[in-house]
Each structure stands twice: as structure tokens, then as C-alpha cells.
Amino acid sequence: MIFDPITICNMDIQNRFVRSATHEFMAEKDGKPTSRLGDLYEVLAKNEVMLIITGYSYVLPGGKSDIFQQGIYEDRFIEPYLKITEKVHRYRSKIVLQIVHAGRQATTSEEYLVPIAPSKIKDAYSAVMPREMTEQGILEVIDAFTRAAARTKKAGFDGVQLHCAHGFLLSDFSSPYTNRRTDRWGVQWKTEQE
Numbered sequence: 253m254i255f256d257p258i259t260i261c262n263m264d265i266q267n268r269f270v271r272s273a274t275h276e277f278m279a280e281k282d283g284k285p286t287s288r289l290g291d292l293y294e295v296l297a298k299n300e301v302m303l304i305i306t307g308y309s310y311v312l313p314g315g316k317s318d319i320f321q322q323g324i325y326e327d328r329f330i331e332p333y334l335k336i337t338e339k340v341h342r343y344r345s346k347i348v349l350q351i352v353h354a355g356r357q358a359t360t361s362e363e364y365l366v367p368i369a370p371s372k373i374k375d376a377y378s379a380v381m382p383r384e385m386t387e388q389g390i391l392e393v394i395d396a397f398t399r400a401a402a403r404t405k406k407a408g409f410d411g412v413q414l415h416c417a418h419g420f421l422l423s424d425f426s427s428p429y430t431n432r433r434t435d436r437w438g439v440q441w442k443t444e445q446e
């Protein structure tokens with residue numbers, strides 16, 4: 253079965269060997285993917301891993317969680333990613349870009365002093381108290397994810413995966429622990445009795 257082809261949405265995949273999203277930290281400091289990253293994916297593709305999910309790629313400079321993490325926050329990233337997807341497609345493998353905003357776990361800098369989150373709940377991992385996002389801020393992040401997904405397509409990826417786990421921004425929106433909002437972006441979890 254593991255050698256059988258499978259179709260996921262419009263992706264015809266030649267077998268079921270999948271490389272789960274795993275950060276590589278092979279980008280330049282500004283998030284531009286390097287050719288080393290392409291070389292790594294090429295080895296996977298050459299060895300018949302027919303679906304590769306990339307490491308998490310940040311959609312805004314303020315949504316980065318680690319140095320040398322890859323980004324997709326500007327159009328100038330399309331070209332280097334295109335070179336990578338072309339390499340992978342030579343072996344008929346598919347490649348999906350995972351996109352993320354690190355939210356409360358974002359790296360702080362002079363430019364990005366306080367990380368953002370749906371609510372002001374301290375991050376247990378970093379002990380950082382985030383800033384609650386405004387309506388306008390939420391719309392900007394949605395726009396950044398949309399633009400990142402569009403770049404992904406232009407860069408030749410076969411799909412895009414949203415990173416909705418590990419305490420990053422999207423997972424914080426879906427948890428009632430980290431999302432205490434009462435506006436339209438809040439989460440209401442109903443019990444069976446309700």
C-alpha cells in the first residue's frame with residue numbers, strides 16, 4: 253500500500269512516502285531560501301519521497317520564530333523558490349510549502365518589540381507577554397497569509413499547508429485558552445448540553 257499512488261485534491265502522488273514539515277534553517281538571515289535547501293529536497297525527491305512538505309515559512313517579518321528560518325513575505329522570494337520546485341519536479345515529486353506566523357513565539361527585535369496574539373496570555377514557553385491584536389492587525393495578517401499563498405503558487409509549489417499547531421498564531425486563535433476574545437474572532441466551545 254505504501255508504494256501505491258494516491259490523489260490528494262488535485263495532486264497525483266506516485267507513492268505514500270511523505271516528508272512531514274520539518275524546519276531546516278537553511279535560509280539566509282532575511283528568510284531567502286538558499287540553494288542548499290533545494291539540494292536537500294532534491295535528495296528526498298531523488299529517493300522517491302513523492303510528497304515533500306517544507307519547513308514552516310513565515311508570512312510576515314514579525315512572524316518569524318528562528319534565525320535562518322525561510323520566509324515567503326515578499327515577491328522577491330518567488331524566484332529562489334521556483335528554482336527549488338523545478339528541482340523537485342524533475343523527479344516527479346510534489347512539494348507543498350508550509351506557511352506560518354509565530355504569534356506569541358515570534359522573535360523580538362528592535363523593529364518587532366512585542367509579539368502579537370489573539371489575547372494577552374503569557375507564553376509558557378518563552379515567558380513573553382504578547383500584545384492583543386486589533387481588528388486591523390488581524391485583517392493585515394489574513395492578507396499576509398493570502399499573499400503568501402498566492403506567491404506559493406507562482407513559485408511552482410503544488411500546494412500550501414497552514415501551520416496551525418505548536419502554539420503559533422493560528423493555533424492560538426483556535427484554542428479557548430489562548431483566545432479569550434469576545435468579538436467575531438473569538439472561539440466559543442459548546443458543551444453537549446448547550
Ligand SMILES: Cc1cc2nc3c(=O)[nH]c(=O)nc-3n(C[C@H](O)[C@H](O)[C@H](O)COP(=O)(O)O)c2cc1C
Nearest residue numbers: 272273274275276306307308309350415416417418
Ligand atoms: C526538527 C523538527 C522540526 C520540525 N519542524 C516542523 C515544522 O516546521 N512544521 C511542522 O508543522 N512540524 C514540524 N515538526 C513536526 C513534524 O512534522 C512531525 O509532526 C513530528 O516530528 C511528529 O512526527 P512523527 O510522529 O512521525 O515523529 C518538526 C519536527 C522536528 C523533529
